[in-house]
Amino acid sequence: MLQCSIDLDKGGTQTGYLKLIHSDDRYSCSTIPVPIISMKNGDGPVIFLSAGVHGDEYAGIAAIRHFLFHQKLETIKGQLIFMPMTNYPAFCAVSRVSPLDNLNLNRIFPGNPVGSPTEQIASFIDTQILPRVDFVLDFHTGASKSDWIPCTFIYGIKNNLMQEKVDAVSCFGTDYSMVIPGGGSAGSLLSACEKHNVPSISTEIRGGATLVSEAFHIALAGLYRVLKLRGVLEEIPIRSHDSGTSFLQFQKIESLMAPIDGMLVPEYTLGEKVNEGQLAGRIYPIDDLTRSPVDIRYDCEGLISMCSTSTLKKRGDYICNVANEIDISEYL
Numbered sequence: 001m002l003q004c005s006i007d008l009d010k011g012g013t014q015t016g017y018l019k020l021i022h023s024d025d026r027y028s029c030s031t032i033p034v035p036i037i038s039m040k041n042g043d044g045p046v047i048f049l050s051a052g053v054h055g056d057e058y059a060g061i062a063a064i065r066h067f068l069f070h071q072k073l074e075t076i077k078g079q080l081i082f083m084p085m086t087n088y089p090a091f092c093a094v095s096r097v098s099p100l101d102n103l104n105l106n107r108i109f110p111g112n113p114v115g116s117p118t119e120q121i122a123s124f125i126d127t128q129i130l131p132r133v134d135f136v137l138d139f140h141t142g143a144s145k146s147d148w149i150p151c152t153f154i155y156g157i158k159n160n161l162m163q164e165k166v167d168a169v170s171c172f173g174t175d176y177s178m179v180i181p182g183g184g185s186a187g188s189l190l191s192a193c194e195k196h197n198v199p200s201i202s203t204e205i206r207g208g209a210t211l212v213s214e215a216f217h218i219a220l221a222g223l224y225r226v227l228k229l230r231g232v233l234e235e236i237p238i239r240s241h242d243s244g245t246s247f248l249q250f251q252k253i254e255s256l257m258a259p260i261d262g263m264l265v266p267e268y269t270l271g272e273k274v275n276e277g278q279l280a281g282r283i284y285p286i287d288d289l290t291r292s293p294v295d296i297r298y299d300c301e302g303l304i305s306m307c308s309t310s311t312l313k314k315r316g317d318y319i320c321n322v323a324n325e326i327d328i329s330e331y332l
C-alpha cells in the first residue's frame with residue numbers, strides 16, 4: 001500500500017505526498033512524491049478535490065494552486081483533501097497517461113495496492129480517500145487532443161446521488177453540463193465515487209494541453225461556488241451563479257470520424273449549432289495531391305461540444321462530437 005506522508009485524520013493544514021516507490025533506469029531507489037494537501041478545521045463536510053488525473057490538463061491544477069495560496073484555514077468548515085496533480089508522473093511528462101506504466105488513471109479504478117504506479121495511486125484514492133469524503137470534484141479539460149466547450153460533467157444514473165450532482169453543476173457556473181447516461185467509463189474516478197455512494201462531478205473546460213485565462217477563471221469560480229454550496233465556505237470572493245446550466249447529452253456516443261488519412265480542414269466552431277447533412281469539414285489526402293478531398297457531414301443535429309485539436313488524421317480518428325439539450329428531470 002502506498003504510504004502517505006501526512007495524517008488525514010489530523011487538523012490543520014498539512015502539505016505532503018504519497019510515497020510512490022518505483023524502480024526503473026530513471027528512478028531505481030527514488031521516491032516519486034505525489035502531492036497531497038489536507039486542510040481540516042473542525043467538524044463539517046469532507047471534500048476531495050482532484051486535478052491532473054490526466055497530466056496535461058491544467059485549468060483545475062491552477063485553480064487549486066490559487067485557492068491553496070489564498071484561502072486561510074480558519075475560513076473553512078470541515079476538511080478539504082487536495083490532489084492537484086493526481087497522476088504526478090503523467091503531469092511531469094506532460095502526458096495523459098503515466099510514463100511509468102502507460103496507464104490512464106481514469107480507467108483503472110479501484111486500482112491495485114501492489115500493482116503498477118498508476119494502479120497504486122488509484123488504490124490509495126479508492127481505499128483511503130473515498131470512504132471518508134462526502135463529495136468529489138475532479139477537474140478535467142480536453143488535454144492535448146481535444147477542445148471542449150466549458151462544461152461540467154456528471155454520470156446520469158437514477159439514484160440517490162443524482163440531485164446532489166445536479167445541484168452542484170447548476171451552481172458551478174458553466175452554461176452547459178454534460179450528462180453521460182448510465183455512467184461513463186468503467187474504471188473512472190466518477191465510477192469509483194458511485195460505488196462508494198459519494199456524489200461527484202467533473203469538468204471539461206477547453207483543452208489543447210495549454211492553460212487559457214478563460215479556463216482558469218471558470219475552474220476557480222466553480223471551485224469556490226461548489227465549496228459554498230457544500231457548506232465548507234461561508235463567504236467566497238466570487239458572485240453566485242443563479243442562472244443554472246443547460247444539460248447536454250451526446251447525440252451519438254461515437255464521434256464523427258475521419259473517413260480517410262489526411263489533413264482536416266474543419267468547417268465548425270466549438271459551441272456552434274449544426275444540422276444533419278451540414279458540412280463538418282474536409283479531409284485532404286496528403287500522399288497524392290491530385291486526389292480529391294473527402295467531405296465529412298454531420299449525421300445528426302446538435303451543438304458542437306467537443307472537437308479534436310489535431311489536424312493530421314488517420315482513418316478512424318475523431319473529428320468532433322455533437323450534443324443536444326435534454327430535460328434533466330428524466331433522471332430525477
Ligand SMILES: [Zn+2]
Nearest residue numbers: 054057140141
Ligand atoms: Zn482528463
